[in-house]
Structure formats: C-alpha cells, structure tokens
Amino acid sequence: MTRDMSDVTRAKDGRPVHHWRRDVIELAALFTAVAVADTVANLIGHGPDGSALLVISAVALAATAGFHTWWARRHGHAPPTGDTGARPLPEGERAGPGDQPSGTTDPEVAESTLWRMRTTVKDAPGSLAALCTVLAEQRIDILSLQTHPLATGTVDEFLLRAPGALEGSEITRAVARAGGTDTWIERADTHDLVDAPTRVLGLATRTALDAAELPLALRQLLGRCTIRSLPAVPVGGGRGPEGVPVEGVLEDTVMRLRAPEGGVITVERPYLPFTPTEFARARALVELDARLGPRVPRSQDVLTLPEGHDITVRRADTGDLEAAVAMHERCSARTLSMRYHGPVGDADRYLKHLLSPRFGRTLTVQTASGRIVGLGHLLWDGDETEVALLVEDAWQRRGIGGELLERLVALAAEAGCASVYAVTQSSNTGMVAAMRGLGLPLDYQIEEGTLVITARIAPQPEPQPQPERAVGVTRTEAP
Helix, strand or coil, rough: CCCCCCCCCCCCCCCEEECHHHHHHHHHHHHHHHHHHHHHHHHHHHCCCCHHHHHHHHHHHHHHHHHHHHHHHHCCCCCCCCCCCCCCCCHHHCCCCCCCCCCCHHHHHCCEEEEEEEEEEEECCCCCHHHHHHHHHCCCCCEEEEEEEEECCCEEEEEEEEECCCCCCHHHHHHCCCCCCEEEEECCCCHHCCCCCHHHHHHHHHHHHHHHHHHHHHHHCCCCEEEEEEEECCCCCCCCCCCCCCCCCCCCCEEEEECCCCCEEEECCCCCCCHHHHHHHHHHHHHHHHHHCCCCCCCCCCEEECCCCCCEEEEHHHHHHHHHHHHCCCCCCCHHHHHHHHCCCCCCHHHHHHHCCCCEEEEEEEEECCCCEEEEEEEEEEEEEEEEEEEEEHCCCCHHHHHHHHHHHHHHCCCCCCCEEECCCCCCCHHHHHHHCCCCEEEEEECCCCCEEEEEEECCCCCCCCCCCCCEEEEEEEE
C-alpha cells in the first residue's frame, strides 16, 4: 500500500510530518478492530462449534500472513516514484547537462578536452586493440576513428575526449608505449565532431555553388595548409609552372593538382604528410569544380548614393572582362598607379587573372546604364588574404570604396580568414581612410616603399539586424 502524499509532508531535514486527521483515522481503525475481535471471541467461546471455528480462524490467519509476506517480497518496499525520501543535494554537487555521468566522482572527468590525433601503427592483428587499451587506461574516450592504409602500416586518425588535466605530451607517450609512431596531436573543437562524409558533402555543395569556394574547401578539408593557384601563363609573362598529370601528384607533404583552366593547384602542409585518402578527396573536389565550369552567385544589391544615383553591387567573373578593361581606359594614370603600384602594360591578361573565381572573389559596381565604375578584389594569397580596390576617378569620394571594402571583409570573415591586408601607398589617403573606417585593429608596415595595412578580423557573432546606413540598400535577386 502506498501513501497519499496529500496527508504527509516532509520537513526541511527530510523527516515525515503527520497531520492530526491521519492520527484520528488510525485510532478509529484500532477501536473498530478491538470491537470485531471481542465479537468473534464471544461467538467462538459460547457457540456449539467453538473449537472448529477457532481452528478455521487460525488457518485463515496463517494463510493471510503467508500471502502478505509473499506480496511484500515480490513488490519490495520502494517508495512511490514521486516520493523517494532523498534529501536534495547541495547546490555545488548538483549535476547539470553535459556533466560527468552518474556514479562518476573523479574530478578529472568533469572537465574534458577534445584532441585530434594521428599515429601510425603496424598493419597486424591486435595493433589497434593495444592502442585503444592504452587510451582507455588514460580515461580517454574515442569519439571517431578513421584508418588510412599505407604500404608500410596503417595511419589511424582519432578524435578524442580526454580529461582536462591530461596534456598532449602525456597522450603521445602513452600511444608510443602501445607501438604508435610518427604521432601528431593538436587541440580540436566542436566543428571536428562532424563526421568525415558529412563534412566532405558540405564542402562539395559549397564548391558546386561558387567556384571561388574551391581553395577554401580544400583548406577546411585538409586543415592548416598553404594553397596556391598558379596560372598556366603567368600574368607578367614568362614560363608557367610545370604541368601535372590529370590524376595529380602526391609527394609526402605536398600535393599538386591540375587546375580546371590548365594551371596548377599546389597544396603544402609541412607539419603533417598527406595520406592517399586525403589526396583522393582533394582530387575529387577539384574534378567536381572542373566539371561544373565557371560559376558565381547571381544575387545583387541596388544601393542609392547620397546624391541620389543608383548603383548595383554584384559578384563579377571573367565575363565582365571587356567592361572592366573599358573602365581601366577611363581611369587616370595616377589612379591606376595607386592601385597597381606602377603602370599596367597588359590590362587584359592582368584583369582576367583578377576576375577569375579560382584566385578569389571580385565585386563590381555598375551604374544604372550597366557601366562598371568600381572593382573590389578579395584574393587568396597562399594562407593569407589580400583586398584591393579600384574606383573610376569620376566616382571617387562617394563612399563606393568603403562600401566595397566592408563587403570584401565580410566575405573574408565568412570564409574563416583571420585577417586581410591591403598593399597601397602612403599617399593613397582614400584607401587608408577606408581601412580605418572598418573599425578593426590595424597593423601598418612599410615594405620597399609601399604601405601594407593588415586588418585583424574578429570572430563573427550571429547576424543581427543592421541599422540604417548612409547608403540606402534594396536587395534584389537577378533572374
């Protein structure tokens, strides 16, 4: 029988407190039981069959007691679900979401650290088991495991959750005791919890939507590495890079892949050799990019300048080469010199390189008549990112350069770039003012007579509604 919790409350120390109504009911039940017992005793003592009734009553009482004992043992004496009788834990001892599992009292498990680790083991039965045993002894949880078979062994790549007090060097020494060699380890974050197939599919989708995403996708696929796209014919003329076969070339810490336009994509990761699996994944992304051909998102923004003119900002590609060359011809020699730090002898070939999505992203500014009056470039320079602006003379000092620069930095932040730099001259006050207008930490360096301004990009928060700006913005989608 379970208790009705409306009749029983618990004091602060956990002991039950009974109400007076329950005491009255218990006394009434006691008096009723005494009266019934007296009546039964009179019937048995004065009746003709008193002895038989006494035996029958004893048998009935024994049977009832036996049934009660069996029932109690079967169902136990646990309290109701809603009333465990347990005292609440102190505030400091209560477990919250994500805390250590029940029954775990080791403080080292309460805080954990994610690690990415790669090690080489012998291709023999039991090698992986020995490695897992050593990790378990260190109370390390294996969240994911990928194996990369090689000719001389197997490279195992782990995502680990280890106690917070455990250092990477301790994990490396433990792995060495289990037979692991050439071990590499670094801190991981929650983004690494995404399994490899899902990550690769996401990168393939980004590459399919925008050709400029290929270098970024390769960098996210392969980790910290330097990626360079070398055109088949250099911009300044001369001999191009040595060609590579269609299937590409893998040389330890360097892989070379044939670019869709005939150039070469070089990927370097000196701190960690590439595996054949990584090489195959990178090659598949490049092949996907080549099959889809040139492509850029076709969305555009219509902006209204303070004096009332409407301009359109959109992504540009090599299809805008003729209009971009025409803008160059309208620019003064001083404007071109500020942008290119010298005369531009072959604008066609130079602009074709800049407008190619293989080397970065370009924004163009058009008037209502369709004439290009401004270009902004975000260029992938190995593991760094360069920004560059060019605005036609008649359209300068109207806020176009600042608008382009803000959008380019936003694209760089979306791509995960930690900083951007601009190469200009100290006399180019317009570019210097635009960089200062970003509101980001800036570093200034003078290199060979040119000014290099580097802006450090802070981690981007969740997008919030933007206040009204000096330039009105209306979003439209191109058909």
